[in-house]
Amino acid sequence: MAKRSRKYQAALEKFDQNASYSAEEAIKLAKETSTANFDASVEAAFRLGIDTRKNDQQIRGAIVLPHGTGKSQRVLVFAKGDKAAEAEEAGADYVGEEYIEQINNGWFDFDVIVATPDMMGEVGKLGRVLGPKGLMPNPKTGTVTMDVAQAVEEIKAGKVEYRAEKSGVVHAAIGKVSFDEAQLVDNFNAVYDALQKARPSSAKGVYFKSVAVASTMGPGVKVDNSAMKVN
Incomplete structure (x- = not known):
């Protein structure tokens, strides 16, 4: 010891x-x-x-x-079209599919991921790198949702x-x-x-x-x- x-x-x-x-x-x-x-x-x-x-x-x-929590959470959102726009308006730090490739290349400058259900097919491919870090979005924690704006706002609120x-x-x-x-x-x-x-x-x-x-x-x-x- x-x-x-x-x-x-x-x-x-x-x-x-x-x-x-x-x-x-x-x-x-x-x-x-x-x-x-x-x-x-x-x-x-x-x-x-x-x-x-x-x-x-x-x-x-x-x-x-x-x-x-006293900590500012950096939120990454995987969403398309109107939902991507909603996430940006709600204060998401990063929004877009291009971040999937960046994560594959070792980028992890975020704390929480939110994803719409239609994006989980692609996000799921990151399971081997996100899973061990506890970063995989999950419906039970409200991070797989169509209401991305509310999800982002709640994360930012603590x-x-x-x-x-x-x-x-x-x-x-x-x-x-x-x-x-x-x-x-x-x-x-x-x-x-x-x-x-x-x-x-x-x-x-x-x-x-x-x-x-x-x-x-x-x-x-x-x-x-x-x-x-x-x-």
Whole structure:
């Protein structure tokens, strides 16, 4: 295991690593224990009681956070004609089929792809390069749609995608260290509510097995499940 920096060690001394805190307290500690020299992101990690080997327990979706993510998302849209024009008017950073060839040549100066259904035949050919990076458009996250304008506007407003890893853990950015604690709590609760609504009917037992929040490069702070709204 890599040796931790002095700043990280000092951050660990600010709280009890074995204790669990309310969401409000955990988020406050995540802000206080940020060790980065920049405005770090704050992320929540939810370990869910699901079996991702079962198709009906694979959780994936997207949500517009009440206070955004604090990060400007660069949006690439694959659409034709009027839909391409709509995407440009909505504020898309890149629009057009020519970017398919650019991606094949190693271009990745974007964060999210939106595509109309009729473009997915071509976009699907990029699966081998987009898939591993988590950039493939998907109807479940609202990135394969005819309403490209709304999709672009929501992404620009702070829409985040979430997806359960094989281990059942969902990671979601909930803002920046510079955000007010109340804003981070609102964003945290929005993700929590979305995951609660996405609970598969076939998932039995405790659904939220463990929850933690942390800043980029900072230590994880456990959230007390019993102090949360629903479990």
